Amino acid sequence: MSSVVTEIISLGAALKRGAALGAVALVVGCTAPAADLPAEGVNSSVQDPELLAAILEDVRVGWERGDGAPFHEHFLNWEGARYFEGGGQNTGLDDLVVNHVEPEAELGLTLNFTNIQAHFEGDFAWAVVDTEIRLTMPDGRAIHNRGHGTYLFRWVGDAWKVVHTQSASSAVG
């Protein structure tokens, strides 16, 4: 089952100061801690695949250069953020940049995104991309993989922000 946080607000201390109702404990709802991002209305003009493609291009370059700046610009750094690759995951933006982006760039990573397929649903969007990866491991082994990535976006303020990613690839040939 999904994780659930039950928020209990005890009002006992406050009521001792003069409130007339006596000790009360309110159980205020049950919700997942990382869930329920408030929905925002968006103009349909922002449902533009080119906006997502531009973000993905920035992110692709960030991967190749080991540069965290595009990630900090385009990713929503929120408590529930997870980024999956293969069967592994990074928790939060700093973990992704420090433990994944920067080390892979040092291996001479080249990354291509092609065939971007964008889907929009109100203030939410997701994009599926074909990926191609080349790098050289420290032991000299050449890696050439192809695979796919799924990027989830939320419209926040005045821009699409990446809220979740999953990617996987396997060796070519």
Added chain:
Amino acid sequence: MTSTMDLLSSNGRTTTGRIAGRTILLALLAAPTALAAQSDENAVVAVVDAYHSALASGDSTTALSLLAEDVTILETGGVEDKEHYRSGHLAGDMRFAQAVPRERSEITVTVSGDVAWAWSTSTTQGRMGDREVNSRGAELMVLSRAGDAWRIRAIHWSSRAVR
């Protein structure tokens, strides 16, 4: 944007007499929203569970009924739409689900209006034919509300062998 629930969370832990009335008011206003959110979250988890149960029991009709018509499915080999999945990987996925035990983590759900995404991790260990399977995987599903029901719009499965 700060939600009512966010306000409740921050105020609720430092309740004082001065703000008690406001807190009570916010709590009463927020309770239906929180309950609705929990209901959505449970409904999403139920769909994900039902989908996996259908695969494990070989019930292709139920599995397909939980997929939106425009679903995109990513797994080893490529991107499939519903028709290709129906005639392609679905049968293999059901055989695999029936043959190889899988232990799944909690499903984490994030609801955003009429869209939600659910992710989980899993370990899969067993034998499929003459092949030993021992892998860690991740699953991502995007769902949207269609009337009163949630349907799966996208699935991404990925895994890697445990060494």
